[in-house]
Amino acid sequence: MAETHKSKALAVDLGGSHATCAVVAGASVIASETLHINGAMKLFDVLPRIANELRRLTHLTEVGFSECVGIAFGFPGIVNTQNGRVLSTNQKFVDATELDLPGWARESFNLKLRIENDARLALLGEQFAGAAKNFTDIVMITLGTGIGGAAMIEGRLVRGKHFQAGCLGGHLPVQLNGRKCNCGNIGCVEAEASTWALPQICREQKGFNESSLAQVSIIDFATLSEHAAEGDAVANAVWQHCLNVWAAGAVAMIHAYDPEVLVIGGGVMKNAARVLPFIQTHIKAHAWTMWGDVAVRAAHLGNHAALIGALPLLRENVAGEKV
Numbered sequence: 001m002a003e004t005h006k007s008k009a010l011a012v013d014l015g016g017s018h019a020t021c022a023v024v025a026g027a028s029v030i031a032s033e034t035l036h037i038n039g040a041m042k043l044f045d046v047l048p049r050i051a052n053e054l055r056r057l058t059h060l061t062e063v064g065f066s067e068c069v070g071i072a073f074g075f076p077g078i079v080n081t082q083n084g085r086v087l088s089t090n091q092k093f094v095d096a097t098e099l100d101l102p103g104w105a106r107e108s109f110n111l112k113l114r115i116e117n118d119a120r121l122a123l124l125g126e127q128f129a130g131a132a133k134n135f136t137d138i139v140m141i142t143l144g145t146g147i148g149g150a151a152m153i154e155g156r157l158v159r160g161k162h163f164q165a166g167c168l169g170g171h172l173p174v175q176l177n178g179r180k181c182n183c184g185n186i187g188c189v190e191a192e193a194s195t196w197a198l199p200q201i202c203r204e205q206k207g208f209n210e211s212s213l214a215q216v217s218i219i220d221f222a223t224l225s226e227h228a229a230e231g232d233a234v235a236n237a238v239w240q241h242c243l244n245v246w247a248a249g250a251v252a253m254i255h256a257y258d259p260e261v262l263v264i265g266g267g268v269m270k271n272a273a274r275v276l277p278f279i280q281t282h283i284k285a286h287a288w289t290m291w292g293d294v295a296v297r298a299a300h301l302g303n304h305a306a307l308i309g310a311l312p313l314l315r316e317n318v319a320g321e322k323v
């Protein structure tokens with residue numbers, strides 16, 4: 001069977017605290033399992049567990065490796081999509097830059113491996129079978145522990161000479177005198193409004209000691225939203241701050257990449273009813289799009305977006321064109 005006509009693939013979506021392994025067929029995840037890991041671990045030590053899980057899932061679904069077009073590997077960092085190497089890891093899986101992942105896939109499964117930044121892979125998934133289906137010009141933002149970004153122009157993922165174009169949406173500066181980000185920049189979207197930055201943002205808010213949030217051991221967006229709904233002033237002020245930051249980041253991405261649709265995903269979208277209309281209204285008022293309004297949509301595929309991006313990624317040639 002010609003490789004490009006195969007409709008099954010293996011997929012791995014690596015995050016700071018998980019490695020989700022899957023067998024996909026077309027736009028469906030037919031089996032998946034999430035391994036709970038820690039980004040402080042060496043990826044070298046996690047790979048045998050990933051390989052075992054992929055073997056178990058293919059056995060379970062009776063899918064032979066030879067039926068698969070390859071392995072798509074989503075990584076939370078900057079990756080060289082041409083040679084399959086990780087270039088920069090932003091404090092997670094710091095040994096990954098030394099690993100030969102395509103070699104690992106060849107030796108373990110006799111399959112080719114394509115690696116991609118996790119947000120870009122999620123965008124591919126949403127375009128293949130989710131919120132951005134039938135669009136060719138897309139920006140995706142994921143709001144969560146960190147903030148991911150990705151862009152597609154005229155049907156091709158934006159990657160750039162050093163593979164970092166579009167995927168640093170979380171590191172666009174939105175506050176000139178803002179917080180120091182773990183990327184080295186100041187006032188990034190991610191430093192101003194992501195889960196990792198949230199506890200510090202709350203603690204620095206005026207009146208924090210009197211806030212109900214001061215009694216909470218872990219402050220995340222779910223907690224923040226609960227306390228805001230109960231009328232806590234600090235929680236409400238921080239929510240509003242975060243909404244403003246995300247909306248400013250969204251306008252920056254729109255001005256940079258000229259999309260028809262903006263897809264927003266990530267854990268924060270559990271509060272989509274509050275997040276989506278705010279960003280929509282802000283964009284309508286402030287984005288310079290003389291041709292009309294950018295459609296703003298919630299991601300449809302949730303945690304499966306990057307997995308469903310596997311087949312479109314594997315079907316691209318190295319130049320990024322569909323084959």
Ligand SMILES: [Zn+2]
Binds near residue numbers: 170171185188191
């Ligand atoms: Zn940053």
